[in-house]
Amino acid sequence: MVTVLHGIKILEYTEMVAGPYCGKLFADLGADVIKIEPPEGDRARCFGPFPDDKPHPEKSALFLYNNTSKRGVTLDLNKHAGKDAFKRLLQWADVLIDNHPNGHLAQLGFEDATIQAINPHLIFTCITPYGRTGPREDVKGDELTIAHAGSLGNVLPSRSANIDRAPVKPGGSQVGYQSGITAAFVTLAALLGRGKTGKGRIIDISMQEVILGLMRPSITGARYLRAHWGRVPDRPPAMGRMQTSDGYLVLGAVEDHHFGALREVMGNPSWLADDRWLIMAYRTHHAPEIAPLLDAWMAQQEKDDIHHKLARRGVPLGPVNSVKDLLENEQYAFRKYFHEVEHPLAGKQKYPGWPYLMSASPPTVSRPAPLLGQHNEEILCKEIGCSATEFQRLKKSGAFGKTKR
Amino acid sequence: MKYENMPLEGVRVADFCWVWAGPFACMLLAMLGAEVIKVEGHKRTDLTRHSVVWPLADPSPTVVPPNQGMSFNSVNMNKKSVTLDISQPEGAALAKQLAAKCDIVIDNMRAGAMERAGLGYEALRKLRPDIIVISSSSRGMAGPQRDFGGYATIHNAIGGEAYLTGYPDGDPSTTSGDTDLMNATTTAFIALAALHHRRQTGEGQFIDYSQCEGTTSLIGEAVLGYQMTGRVPERMGNRHPYYAPHNVYQCWGVDRWLALEVHSDEEFAALAQVIGKPELAEDKRFKTMKARKRNEKRLDSIIEEWTRERDRDWIVNEFCRAGMAAAPSRDWQDLYADPHLRTREAFITVQHPEIGPLEMVGVPWKMSGYTPPANRAPLLGEHNDYVLREILGLSEDQVRELRRKDIIK
Numbered sequence: 001m002v003t004v005l006h007g008i009k010i011l012e013y014t015e016m017v018a019g020p021y022c023g024k025l026f027a028d029l030g031a032d033v034i035k036i037e038p039p040e041g042d043r044a045r046c047f048g049p050f051p052d053d054k055p056h057p058e059k060s061a062l063f064l065y066n067n068t069s070k071r072g073v074t075l076d077l078n079k080h081a082g083k084d085a086f087k088r089l090l091q092w093a094d095v096l097i098d099n100h101p102n103g104h105l106a107q108l109g110f111e112d113a114t115i116q117a118i119n120p121h122l123i124f125t126c127i128t129p130y131g132r133t134g135p136r137e138d139v140k141g142d143e144l145t146i147a148h149a150g151s152l153g154n155v156l157p158s159r160s161a162n163i164d165r166a167p168v169k170p171g172g173s174q175v176g177y178q179s180g181i182t183a184a185f186v187t188l189a190a191l192l193g194r195g196k197t198g199k200g201r202i203i204d205i206s207m208q209e210v211i212l213g214l215m216r217p218s219i220t221g222a223r224y225l226r227a228h229w230g231r232v233p234d235r236p237p238a239m240g241r242m243q244t245s246d247g248y249l250v251l252g253a254v255e256d257h258h259f260g261a262l263r264e265v266m267g268n269p270s271w272l273a274d275d276r277w278l279i280m281a282y283r284t285h286h287a288p289e290i291a292p293l294l295d296a297w298m299a300q301q302e303k304d305d306i307h308h309k310l311a312r313r314g315v316p317l318g319p320v321n322s323v324k325d326l327l328e329n330e331q332y333a334f335r336k337y338f339h340e341v342e343h344p345l346a347g348k349q350k351y352p353g354w355p356y357l358m359s360a361s362p363p364t365v366s367r368p369a370p371l372l373g374q375h376n377e378e379i380l381c382k383e384i385g386c387s388a389t390e391f392q393r394l395k396k397s398g399a400f401g402k403t404k405r
Numbered sequence: 406m407k408y409e410n411m412p413l414e415g416v417r418v419a420d421f422c423w424v425w426a427g428p429f430a431c432m433l434l435a436m437l438g439a440e441v442i443k444v445e446g447h448k449r450t451d452l453t454r455h456s457v458v459w460p461l462a463d464p465s466p467t468v469v470p471p472n473q474g475m476s477f478n479s480v481n482m483n484k485k486s487v488t489l490d491i492s493q494p495e496g497a498a499l500a501k502q503l504a505a506k507c508d509i510v511i512d513n514m515r516a517g518a519m520e521r522a523g524l525g526y527e528a529l530r531k532l533r534p535d536i537i538v539i540s541s542s543s544r545g546m547a548g549p550q551r552d553f554g555g556y557a558t559i560h561n562a563i564g565g566e567a568y569l570t571g572y573p574d575g576d577p578s579t580t581s582g583d584t585d586l587m588n589a590t591t592t593a594f595i596a597l598a599a600l601h602h603r604r605q606t607g608e609g610q611f612i613d614y615s616q617c618e619g620t621t622s623l624i625g626e627a628v629l630g631y632q633m634t635g636r637v638p639e640r641m642g643n644r645h646p647y648y649a650p651h652n653v654y655q656c657w658g659v660d661r662w663l664a665l666e667v668h669s670d671e672e673f674a675a676l677a678q679v680i681g682k683p684e685l686a687e688d689k690r691f692k693t694m695k696a697r698k699r700n701e702k703r704l705d706s707i708i709e710e711w712t713r714e715r716d717r718d719w720i721v722n723e724f725c726r727a728g729m730a731a732a733p734s735r736d737w738q739d740l741y742a743d744p745h746l747r748t749r750e751a752f753i754t755v756q757h758p759e760i761g762p763l764e765m766v767g768v769p770w771k772m773s774g775y776t777p778p779a780n781r782a783p784l785l786g787e788h789n790d791y792v793l794r795e796i797l798g799l800s801e802d803q804v805r806e807l808r809r810k811d812i813i814k
Contacts, residue, residue, distance in 0.1 A: 049630030171569025193412025
């Protein structure tokens with residue numbers, strides 16, 4: 001079976017989440033992805049979580065998850081020998097993914113024009129907090145600042161009436177992941193379109209604009225239709241988070257038939273006897289009258305039980321799952337979403353898979369995340385044609401830093 | 406308007422989608438040059454054509470005229486629209502013929518809906534063996550919860566992200582419709598991956614996409630972390646497991662906030678300088694990252710005492726100039742007013758025949774040799790003649806007959 005992205009060669013010089021996740025999307029579909037790390041490694045190696053909370057550069061969950069199916073090489077790009085190996089890898093690659101700050105590669109002697117001269121066919125994708133141009137091109141930014149700069153943070157937490165409490169970012173590394181997905185999509189499009197001319201492109205992904213882009217319906221709605229903006233209380237019973245006796249769920253009984261089914265499952269309480277409750281416009285305007293009663297009813301239900309009862313009647317809803325809940329989820333299990341990966345030092349864990357089941361050629365983790373410098377010799381000798389003596393010379397001259405490999 | 410040098414020129418997509426998660430996937434392909442044909446029934450249109458993003462500020466109308474829904478216009482740019490009533494056999498047959506003229510077919514109907522309309526993968530591949538079909542549903546096309554429905558916020562909750570969003574002492578929070586747009590981007594990516602595979606092997610395929618799982622793939626470190634430590638990862642508000650200060654601070658005015666993250670001792674010294682307390686950098690409670698993390702509550706209140714009396718945008722400028730990562734928590738007005746986004750042309754102005762000029766959020770990428778198309782979302786049935794006559798080869802009389810039978814608008 002030919003893997004989906006068989007034959008695509010990706011070079012990534014990336015750290016943390018956005019760049020590595022972009023590379024992972026390609027790697028798990030069978031592209032040949034080589035990850036360059038500085039001798040001290042991707043910064044994500046210092047971020048946990050770690051097994052038993054003991055920090056170890058080969059056991060970081062953040063690093064292990066985002067770097068599956070890749071080979072790794074360490075290069076000291078401050079050294080002449082490291083630059084030379086990088087140059088040869090640029091010639092090897094179809095794509096270069098870089099998520100270092102603006103100007104970082106240029107300072108090392110790799111200006112855009114230099115890179116394009118080395119490989120005119122290269123798709124060169126840069127992911128930066130605010131993009132490669134504009135007044136904020138050099139401003140630093142990461143998960144927290146970009147989530148708020150792009151306005152997603154400004155509307156969270158949802159259903160929060162207290163404007164004296166700060167808005168919050170989405171949990172985890174959403175900005176990084178979202179930027180990685182966008183970068184992967186555009187990069188692949190550029191690669192597919194390269195066939196006609198063979199000419200490379202430079203792609204500039206601004207993480208702020210990625211988040212702004214996800215907010216597009218709300219932004220234009222607020223501007224042109226005066227739809228509400230902010231962390232407004234999302235009044236039940238239309239939509240929103242509710243509390244059950246053993247956790248939270250999100251109810252979306254939006255349409256009239258949803259609400260009718262909900263009323264029946266509730267046992268047709270007297271306070272919903274009036275059939276005007278089956279009309280959306282009426283509910284929208286009178287929701288506050290019954291919200292406390294609905295909340296009180298929901299507080300007596302069990303999360304999974306009511307989820308199944310209502311969902312079987314066609315009411316959109318779902319539980320607020322923790323990662324523990326997910327690992328036990330029947331639907332995920334049916335689709336074999338989680339899959340076990342064994343790493344030589346970090347051991348075995350179940351990793352999240354991919355939301356896409358593919359009939360022709362499924363994605364897979366072909367190898368765990370690379371150890372620091374694991375594939376130095378293999379990549380230099382096999383992919384860019386170094387002889388064994390040349391490899392030793394490069395090693396001695398510090399191309400790979402002071403690593404043992 | 407026609408645009409040159411588009412990477413996906415020559416790719417044709419049939420868009421059987423509604424609301425956000427499917428339509429935006431197709432729009433992403435359209436903005437890179439694919440020809441996207443959106444198929445809707447004229448009696449059952451994409452509901453976002455005439456609805457507004459919920460919730461409404463009273464007294465806005467709950468329904469706007471068709472074609473004027475803003476969320477519709479924001480996720481359907483640069484497409485063509487054909488109306489076909491696929492509940493009638495003749496309409497379904499035409500939809501099938503159209504799909505067979507396309508490289509990629511994307512839907513986000515309920516699981517099984519396309520099959521019931523005779524438009525499932527097995528039916529389509531008989532007409533075109535190398536077709537690529539993607540069905541994006543709430544929980545996937547098979548399994549015990551296949552028929553359960555959901556929206557963006559529900560997928561966000563099921564997928565595990567809502568549990569992690571919010572304050573440690575507060576409720577979990579679903580994010581907004583962004584979960585749909587994220588799933589759309591992933592869908593567009595996998596569509597192109599399948600296209601690459603077809604170019605290499607000649608083989609088409611069916612892709613079964615679960616929008617709940619799309620969310621879970623973005624919390625990988627939390628999933629691994631739970632297994633590594635035995636602790637279920639919990640909400641952290643705006644805080645970070647290692648960095649401090651790392652929070653959102655109140656500024657002068659009503660509901661004005663700025664986000665600040667300090668990544669190093671140098672940045673912290675710069676912060677101490679800007680807020681006029683250089684001695685903090687030498688204070689052993691705050692001198693190292695570990696110490697700052699331990700004393701972050703105290704640190705946060707020192708910082709907020711200072712920010713509360715000052716203008717948000719002024720502080721952000723001062724902080725950024727001093728080399729820190731700081732940003733206002735922007736609302737939609739702040740975004741439209743942002744000179745940086747203006748310089749980068751992050752918005753695209755389109756001409757809407759019923760409304761006039763509309764400033765839409767553009768595409769989240771820049772690319773050499775590429776101009777993003779400034780083409781608005783199509784009016785309902787705007788391209789009926791083009792699709793039916795030029796792509797499907799019907800005569801003028803046949804089209805008139807379809808109209809008479811109320812199969813098209």
